[in-house]
Amino acid sequence: MTDAPAPDVPAVTTAPGKREGVLSPTYLATTLGTVAVIVLVAFETMAVITVMPDVSDDLDGRRLYALGFAAPLASGVIGMVLAGMWSDRVGPGRPLLAALGVFASGLLVAGVAPTMELFVAGRFLQGMGGGASMVVLYVLVGILYPGRLQASLFAAYAAAWVLPSFFGPLLAAWVADAFGWRWVFIGTVALVAAVTAVLARRALAVPRSEGAPMHTSLRPLWWALLAAAAVMGVRLLDVEVASLACAAVVLFALSKLLPAGALRLGRGLPSVISTRGLLAGSFFTAQAYVVLMFEEQWGMDATTAGFVLAAVGVVWWLGSSLQAKNSEKAHALVMTAGTALLAVAFVAMTAVIALDANVWLAAAVFVVAAGAMGLAYPRTTVAMLALSTDADRGSNSAAINAADSMGAALSIAVAGLIMGVAESADVEPFFPLYAFAAALAVLSLLAARRTA
Structure with a gap:
């Protein structure tokens, strides 16, 4: 037996005759919060491409340059599997917050890393947290949104990649020139914390789905x-x-x-x-x-x-x-x-x-x-x-x-x-x-x- 959803958590279906959208009051906070997660992951993906040469030169890490990209890709799959198993057992709330926490930890480790080895370790954590967060978002969408709205929401997720594709590399280059490449990672931690705060209450109120x-x-x-x-x-x-x-x-x-x-x-x-x-x-x-x-x-x-x-x-x-x-x-x-x-x-x-x-x-x-x-x-x-x-x-x-x-x-x-x-x-x-x-x-x- 699971607890009933909190009053402010949207049910899987809307009231008869009511055709709400993903930006209606019922779904607005959740939609904006989940889209913000996509934007953060997209920005970091585009930004790293821009600053990696600076990172490699500063940390004398040309030998591990490729691993800076390979590590998050590989660890993302581990995060996906862990998040999927965990979400099926306890619901999406705690796994989502944990995933965002791991992602932020990886940003911080990469941002303060004194060696390329530690930087790669931070990238490994980023990939694990980012991969896990994507899976939990899918679970959250499956529980909270009716089927007729899911395609619209995933179209919004695709749109969330557009602005980072335009401005991510330019913004990362400006930050790296003005403050140093480390702030491309450290500065994003505050944004992750803000998004986590927006999603925390609603995500934790979503119960585990019925069924073992x-x-x-x-x-x-x-x-x-x-x-x-x-x-x-x-x-x-x-x-x-x-x-x-x-x-x-x-x-x-x-x-x-x-x-x-x-x-x-x-x-x-x-x-x-x-x-x-x-x-x-x-x-x-x-x-x-x-x-x-x-x-x-x-x-x-x-x-x-x-x-x-x-x-x-x-x-x-x-x-x-x-x-x-x-x-x-x-x-x-x-x-x-x-x-x-x-x-x-x-x-x-x-x-x-x-x-x-x-x-x-x-x-x-x-x-x-x-x-x-x-x-x-x-x-x-x-x-x-x-x-x-x-x-x-x-x-x-x-x-x-x-x-x-x-x-x-x-x-x-x-x-x-x-x-x-x-x-x-x-x-x-x-x-x-x-x-x-x-x-x-x-x-x-x-x-x-x-x-x-």
Whole structure:
């Protein structure tokens, strides 16, 4: 038996005939608080890219430069699994506050770190707290918001990435120049504390969902630890055979973290999870190398490439807004449309690269791919929640985030291997790299067609 919700906590459904929105008085504080969490995580993601060269130079840590990015990506999966299991047992309140606390602790450790090793430890904590907070937010949305509002809320989450994409690097650069790179991390701690204060009372008032948790074993945590270690090995090992062995370990560990049948595209929830992982792998691999490609193949300057990336953020948001207008229609149809558009875009990109066509044509195709992601990517979360029960909402939220994070990390690492092999063979590397991204997009389309 669970306690009844506090009077100011919205129920899962609204009163008959009443069509409230995510910004109505019932949901306003929770909506703003959860969106603020997304903004903070997004800002830190964009800001770190800007200040990492300064951090590396100041701490004499060039040897651990890559680990500064790999550590939070790997630890995020551990946080996701822990948060999902904990949320299923006690509700989202305490896990959310703990996740934000760990995230803030990581910021503080990174900000005051006297050595690169300690800085990486802080980044590890940031990743764990950030990954955990994303899972708990999904659980919170599943409990507090009716299904008709969930797509709109996830579109708002996508929009929350737009401003940090525009201003995060510029603001981080200004803070680093004016006060030093450490204040990019330390200054964010106060913002995390403010957001935690806004969410604390409402989050703690949300009870655990009815029904006993389906997952009581600690084995998912051990598999998450193995997957995290292996994906870092893929990113950091220089020997191709060892890297591929680590990639195989990642896939094996993922098979234990995801719903049964996810890796073989089983119908329903398993394919929803796989669609998310393949989408992340395809698009984020392409995004990781797109600026480098623009500069090396066509000579585009970094500032112009930055404007292209800004357009990517806006078009992604527009795609998310479009799918939100179809919030009560077939999830499989929306995901299929988005993945099909992504596959067409990346097949076109490989053709543009092969023909060495105009750079603006390549940029336009990539912006179209961002719109495809806006359509399909947030809808995978809505579909996952629709296929979950009170007993497994947290675990499924952890699974879709694990597929997302590991799908992107593993694909980017494999793309790095492709780049290295192509360059050692004196072959233009961008064509096989984007062909790989296109192949992942086609697989995401196959998975989306099996989500019904």
